[in-house]
């Protein structure tokens with residue numbers, strides 16, 4: 001069994017434009033491995049042997065939370081797909097949106113402090129997390145460096161350390177191993193704090209990095225598989241884990257599907 005906990009798709013009518021805009025923002029230093037649609041993701045999953053994917057939308061402006069929920073409700077459902085919701089911390093309607101998402105059965109929310117333009121440990125954002133926790137939702141965060149917003153510290157390891165303390169015991173996932181190329185800092189400030197980490201986008205570089213491997217070794221029950229599809233190739237990521245000779249068979253199982261099942265019901 002293989003679960004990809006970190007994927008993105010877009011509504012059919014904007015997928016092509018969304019993909020080309022992201023690539024243009026990255027000045028072409030990024031490639032898309034699907035066409036950004038649900039059909040494209042399902043084809044990629046078939047090709048890679050991925051059984052289930054979690055889709056992580058981001059409400060980049062206040063007000064978009066409603067639209068995201070409408071879109072999810074209108075999307076064809078597939079037993080192989082789980083949608084998380086997203087709200088913007090500056091949206092005055094966030095309480096109703098979170099309730100609507102929870103009532104529809106969404107099990108988590110994605111936050112991207114850089115794209116959403118808020119410090120992850122701000123007072124306003126913490127009020128939103130409190131609301132999500134009333135419904136026992138998973139809080140899935142972009143963490144650390146983002147190549148399209150290099151100077152932004154809103155998702156820094158230090159800020160997450162505050163959050164991990166204040167929200168200890170809640171279900172938190174920090175994407176990209178908690179902070180790209182800050183592995184020692186992540187280990188010091190966030191290791192063994194009950195935070196989960198995914199390997200999305202950064203698996204290729206983590207596997208060759210001693211400090212990243214140490215972070216993984218000390219937190220192997222908290223690492224989950226994610227790719228960041230379409231921005232990474234699911235097939236290649238599955239192969240990197242399957243063919244790894246540094247991971248034991250037990251570690252591969254935990255990473256590929258067992259750990260994430262502690263957070264999300266499939």
Ligand SMILES: [Zn+2]
Nearest residue numbers: 006008200228
């Ligand atoms: Zn992502």
